[in-house]
Amino acid sequence: MAQLDVEVVAADHAVWSGAARRVNAFTVNGDIGVLPGHTPVIALLAAGRVEVQPLEGPRVHIKADGGFFSVENNRVTIVADDAVVDATA
């Protein structure tokens, strides 16, 4: 099965990267879910949360503070001004 190559980067460091099944993000226009094979997109993120469902293990919640994300060729890049992996959720 195809998988997504996810990379979450903040301004001064990489936050999370790995293979994933699904990515849910909250854009300025509303929620967007990305599955493998998604059409190329550049969207602006609203301040809030990004959920990544890795191939294995529990979901990763990332608090992103504005930014954008791009999807192409099953590669998802989430670029946030500031992002932290939210361990509490």
Next chain:
Amino acid sequence: MGAQIRVYRQKISSTSSMQKIFKAMELIATSRIGKARARVAASLPYAKAITRAVSAVASQSEVDHPLTREPETSTRSAVVICTSDRGLAGSYSSSVLKEAEELLTKLAAEGKQVDVYLYGRKAEAYFEFRGREYKRVWTGHTDEPLFETAKEIGAAVLEAFNTDTTAGGVDEIHLVYTQFKSMVVQEPNVVRLLPLEVVEEKVTENTADILPLYEYEPEPEQVLDALLPRYIDSRVFAALLQAAASELAARQRAMKTAGDNATELIKKYTRLRNNARQAEITQELTEIVAGADSLSS
């Protein structure tokens, strides 16, 4: 003890205490260079992603954005100069300032008025001492720049850029910083931040490099609106990080040279001290022999 020997002793002891300081500063710089370079590397993914996205939007959608529009005649420019806060880094700050002076002269020759923005206490001191005007100054973190500072600088220059030139705004922005090429080579560098020269999409053999046709959410204009300030911030931040790594490398090299020179100097003074001591002994002997001679005869 002879006065001369005492003078040399003092010189030796002060030089060796300075040598200890140089050594310590060299070690500190060495240990922090690694961290600074790691930060340069850590900021790369962000810079890459944002550059790619900006060039995708700018090259694929025919958007006419004020940040990318080339002015027909520019009359006012802004120059951001990145130096260090502290000295003892060899010619680090002065070579940046020299590069900046060249740029300022060039811009003035083109008939442009220049607003200067400074980063680092050395640049501030340079401009203060000469009684020259500058718009704003940021100091305090040149050896480990914060993203907040980059954002502030980005916001300040963007604001000036968005202001009309007749109202004190500028229509082009230059950035002078030191590029970290390697541990031994750091070069002062001038880049034009605005208007942006977005690299057009090139047709390459490598298919992975071709940008796909993106969909934009919301609209390309709004995406570009949101992306460009971030792109500027990221460019400024990258420059600051490079400058910090260069500063540390320059300091390490300067302190190494200073330490080596101190060793040389100590060696020289020790020789002179030994000479002086020997001369004193010889003189005393001569006096004793002369005294004994005059008694026996």
